[in-house]
Amino acid sequence: MTQHFIDEARIFVRSGDGGNGMISFRREKYVPRGGPNGGDGGHGGAIVLVANPKINTLRAFSRQVHFRAENGKRGGPNNQTGATAPDLAIEVPVGTIVRDDEQRLIADLTRPEQRVVVANGGRGGKGNTRFKSSTNQAPHIAEKGEPGEEKWLNLELKLMADVGIVGVPNAGKSTLLSVISNAKPRIADYPFTTLVPNLGMVRLDYRDMVVADIPGLVEGAHEGVGLGHDFLKHVQRTRVLVHLLDGAGENPIADFHQINSELALFDERLLQRPTVVVVNKMDLPTAQAAWPDLKAALTEMGHEPWQVSAVTQQGTGELVRHLLGLLEEVADSPEPEAVDEEEMPVYDVEMDDLAFTVDKIKPGVYQVQGKRIERAAAMTYWDYDDALMRFQRILQALGISEALEKAGVEVGDTVFIGDIELEWGE
Ligand SMILES: Nc1nc2c(ncn2[C@@H]2O[C@H](COP(=O)(O)OP(=O)(O)OP(=O)(O)O)[C@@H](O)[C@H]2O)c(=O)[nH]1
Ligand SMILES: [Mg+2]
Secondary structure, three states: OHHHHEEEEEEEEEOOOOOOOOOOEOOEOOEOOOOEOOOOOOOOOOEEEEEEOOOOOOOHHHHOOEEEOOOOOOOEOOOEOOOOOOOEEEEEEOOEEEEOOOOOEEEEEOOOOOEEEEEOOOOOOOOHHHHOOOOOOOOOOOEOOOOOOEEEEEEEEEOOOOEEEEOOOOOOHHHHHHHHOOOOOOOOOOOOOOOOOEEEEEEEOOEEEEEEEOOOOOOOHHHOOOOHHHHHHHHHOOOEEEEEEEOOOOOHHHHHHHHHHHHHHHOHHHHHOOEEEEEEOOOOHHHHHHHHHHHHHHHHOOOOOEEOEOOOOEOHHHHHHHHHHHHHHHOOOOOOOOOOHHHOOOOOHHHHHHOOEEEEEEOOEEEEEOHHHHHHHHOEOOOOHHHHHHHHHHHHHOOHHHHHHHHOOOOOOEEEEOOEEEEOOO
């Protein structure tokens, strides 16, 4: 059953903090007060997931759950920039799907060496040299390093099938999978027995392939009718298709057209995928009687149909050999598209970052929450007036000052930005 091939893990990642910027001034003989020379902090290390084709399970993550990248070093005097910390690369199997704690898709790592940054390293704070201007020759302001990000990630490994078996309900897809692979799917003589794709490993002469039995497609599957839509996505990932026909069915050619049109309506490129047309149930006299006409019709459409009986296993060994050979032929062609590109950024990070809320907790006390503003607050050296002014400009730019005023804030009131307490001034 499918469970053998689905592997899950939950990990905690934390990128490095940026190093603090430095406040420092030159000291020279005969110069009472030299110019600013505080250097920037170094950037913190990011956390990166990398797809490694040599790994095939997520088992390693039951041993190690926490991953931390190093912090950037703080800036020094004489305009010395602090050292940037290296990124921490975590290796995962190809086929790993990464989601955040709200189950939002972050990445689908389908190609070897594909990488995704899951937590950005904190930016190094600016040293006071950077704040020098014509009006302020001796800035007493620097930035603290940006804190790293931390989050839980849910990893799921979907073993990708090399071959997908498609066909109308009841064609015998699950039966075929069960006789050629180690999978033991449920088989029954009524349509829609299989509700989720079954995967099986097929081995022959030291070669192997993963075969998926795709639940029976029906008219309208491409529109999301029934369960078809999700399965069609699964079909997109396979390199070779087996189109299985019920040779004893009422009208196998009509079935054939119906499935093809469902595939094409979902994604036209599926019709270009190498496809082996296989007529099943050849042990039954009705199928044998129908075969000559069926074969002629399929040949006319440019196919070379195979005949098998999944139940008696007649012809199935040869079919496996043929599929393995076909896979070798297409091995050099580019990996089929895994997930639609437009599906990738599931939520807009930028918008999330800028959003904030203002709440009046009680008379004279307000609470502001928001990712960007809380970060800016964490990066401010509150002891310096210059830094305070800068923070105020950020409050204005994000529209937070206005929102606070609308909520009724007055001079002297307390405003919390995250956990940081401020007194509202002019
Ligand atoms: N006689 C005969 N019956 C078969 C053969 N292959 C499958 N069947 C029967 O056809 C019925 C459907 O088989 P399944 O393997 O469940 O078909 P399926 O395509 O997976 O069907 P869904 O999962 O419902 O889409 C079962 O009763 C099987 O025993 C075959 O080669 N010969
Ligand atoms: Mg089935």
